[in-house]
Amino acid sequence: MNSPSDFKTEVNQINVPEEKLNHAIDIAIKKGRRKRLHVGKKIAYTSCAAVLLFVLLLSSAFVSPAIAKVVSKIPYLSLIFESKPVVVIIMENLEEKGYKNIGIGIRYKPKKNIQITVEGSAKYYNEVKEDISKIAKDVLNSKGYDAYSITVIRGQERKDYVLNEQEQAEKQLLESKITKKLKDLNFKFNSVQTDPTENTTFINIEGSKAYYNDVKNDVKTLAKEVAEVNKYTGYNIKVTKVTVKVRKDDKGSEITPVIAEGLISKKEYKVTEVGYKFNPLTFIISTSVKSSDPKAKELGVKIEKTIQDFLRSEGMKAILKNEPYKINVISKDKRKLN
Amino acid sequence: MLDKQIIKKAKKGNEKAFLKLIDNEKSRLYRMAYLYVKNENDAIDIVQETIYKAFISLKTLKKENYFSTWLTRILINNALDFIKKNKRMIPVNDIEKHQNAKAQSVEERIDMIDAVERLGEPYKTVIILRYYNDFTLKQIAEVLKCPEGTIKSNLHRAVAKLKTNLREEFIK
Numbered sequence: 001m002n003s004p005s006d007f008k009t010e011v012n013q014i015n016v017p018e019e020k021l022n023h024a025i026d027i028a029i030k031k032g033r034r035k036r037l038h039v040g041k042k043i044a045y046t047s048c049a050a051v052l053l054f055v056l057l058l059s060s061a062f063v064s065p066a067i068a069k070v071v072s073k074i075p076y077l078s079l080i081f082e083s084k085p086v087v088v089i090i091m092e093n094l095e096e097k098g099y100k101n102i103g104i105g106i107r108y109k110p111k112k113n114i115q116i117t118v119e120g121s122a123k124y125y126n127e128v129k130e131d132i133s134k135i136a137k138d139v140l141n142s143k144g145y146d147a148y149s150i151t152v153i154r155g156q157e158r159k160d161y162v163l164n165e166q167e168q169a170e171k172q173l174l175e176s177k178i179t180k181k182l183k184d185l186n187f188k189f190n191s192v193q194t195d196p197t198e199n200t201t202f203i204n205i206e207g208s209k210a211y212y213n214d215v216k217n218d219v220k221t222l223a224k225e226v227a228e229v230n231k232y233t234g235y236n237i238k239v240t241k242v243t244v245k246v247r248k249d250d251k252g253s254e255i256t257p258v259i260a261e262g263l264i265s266k267k268e269y270k271v272t273e274v275g276y277k278f279n280p281l282t283f284i285i286s287t288s289v290k291s292s293d294p295k296a297k298e299l300g301v302k303i304e305k306t307i308q309d310f311l312r313s314e315g316m317k318a319i320l321k322n323e324p325y326k327i328n329v330i331s332k333d334k335r336k337l338n
Numbered sequence: 339m340l341d342k343q344i345i346k347k348a349k350k351g352n353e354k355a356f357l358k359l360i361d362n363e364k365s366r367l368y369r370m371a372y373l374y375v376k377n378e379n380d381a382i383d384i385v386q387e388t389i390y391k392a393f394i395s396l397k398t399l400k401k402e403n404y405f406s407t408w409l410t411r412i413l414i415n416n417a418l419d420f421i422k423k424n425k426r427m428i429p430v431n432d433i434e435k436h437q438n439a440k441a442q443s444v445e446e447r448i449d450m451i452d453a454v455e456r457l458g459e460p461y462k463t464v465i466i467l468r469y470y471n472d473f474t475l476k477q478i479a480e481v482l483k484c485p486e487g488t489i490k491s492n493l494h495r496a497v498a499k500l501k502t503n504l505r506e507e508f509i510k
Contacts, residue, residue, distance in 0.1 A: 007450045007469045014369045017378055021368055024386040025360060029353065032393035 077310030117155035125154040145265035167196040200236040212241040252276035281325040291335035300329040300337025345402040374417035461496035
């Protein structure tokens with residue numbers, strides 16, 4: 001080896017780009033400062049939250065007798081009746097935080113579970129799943145619901161078939177021409193839909209069955225003519241008569257979801273299912289306790305009382321209008337508990 | 339010692355003190371990084387990463403005396419990480435350079451840096467630390483977290499290898 005000092009001199013001849021290097025150091029420090037601040041902030045927030053909680057605790061002790069009285073007067077289930085279903089609240093909270101393309105579902109069997117579906121790349125999913133699960137948990141905690149597990153899964157993006165420009169034009173042209181023609185001739189109809197991929201146009205007739213039978217062939221021929229005039233031969237025309245009947249909400253369907261959410265969401269009630277039937281109006285509450293359980297009776301009474309408090313509240317009186325009702329709390333082995 | 343006080347200040351979060359320390363070390367750090375990656379931009383990136391890591395974890399440094407060796411360790415780890423990550427990528431011009439280098443090596447001056455470069459790990463690092471940084475065996479052992487004996491034998495082998503390499507070039 002020539003000499004170790006040779007190496008050193010050679011290395012020291014390596015040109016140092018001072019300006020660039022200083023700039024890089026600046027950036028490193030800035031980055032580091034942000035990181036340091038971050039940690040500091042976290043501590044500050046945590047301690048702030050602790051102080052706030054403590055203050056709340058103290059102040060609520062002073063004010064509480066009054067507040068507690070008011071709150072205790074409102075039955076537990078009435079509070080739920082006043083607010084939106086829990087999944088809607090979770091959804092809204094997620095949307096507020098800027099999450100889009102979110103699906104949410106609730107399931108009671110075999111395990112009580114809330115499932116949130118996120119669309120997007122695997123990377124995005126991994127980034128957000130913790131946060132989403134936390135937001136949902138916060139909502140559940142705020143309502144005191146402890147019976148659900150939360151899963152966040154990644155949904156596959158579904159892409160609807162998109163018509164190309166030519167098909168788009170075809171669809172628009174046919175729909176408008178046929179609509180115009182039928183309108184000119186005073187037919188009663190409520191929709192004209194063209195599906196260019198299937199060469200089919202659907203026309204929905206409005207009115208009575210007799211009217212439908214009367215006009216359907218005319219409408220069909222007319223529409224076919226319109227299509228042919230516009231050089232679309234071989235089009236199928238389907239004339240339909242579909243009417244949607246909306247059943248009015250009955251009392252049971254208004255009340256049952258509230259009872260269900262309130263009782264199923266808390267472990268203490270051990271409720272697995274809530275249903276209802278008419279004549280007389282009966283609410284059926286299925287639980288997971290066995291009738292042999294020494295505490296089964298107690299639970300049955302507690303559930304009945306919770307529901308009674310709710311149904312006797314002012315808001316419910318208006319809905320029930322003195323209609324008699326029954327409450328059946330059923331054990332796992334199908335015995336009545338109340 | 340003045341240095342010790344500055345380091346203590348920096349540890350408490352004083353940025354000016356930290357910058358002063360870095361100012362003393364930056365050229366050395368850059369040149370070391372350059373020895374590993376052989377190009378300006380990557381070397382700067384490595385120095386930047388090193389300083390960032392040092393800045394956020396300075397408070398974990400136990401003894402002020404070890405600041406320089408500590409910083410060196412971070413740099414070497416970063417540089418080796420960098421090389422590992424980019425191992426499979428050989429830019430096309432680099433291949434050409436290598437071929438040309440071989441062809442011309444007889445006429446070319448004997449470049450000590452090139453010779454060190456060709457040593458490979460762990461010999462390269464010991465040579466750099468010993469002959470560029472003038473670290474003692476103990477300091478090198480501290481940086482590389484190895485026993486002193488290992489460093490000693492590695493250094494021996496490195497020097498021997500370097501000698502043969504250089505002689506070969508003469509003969510060619």
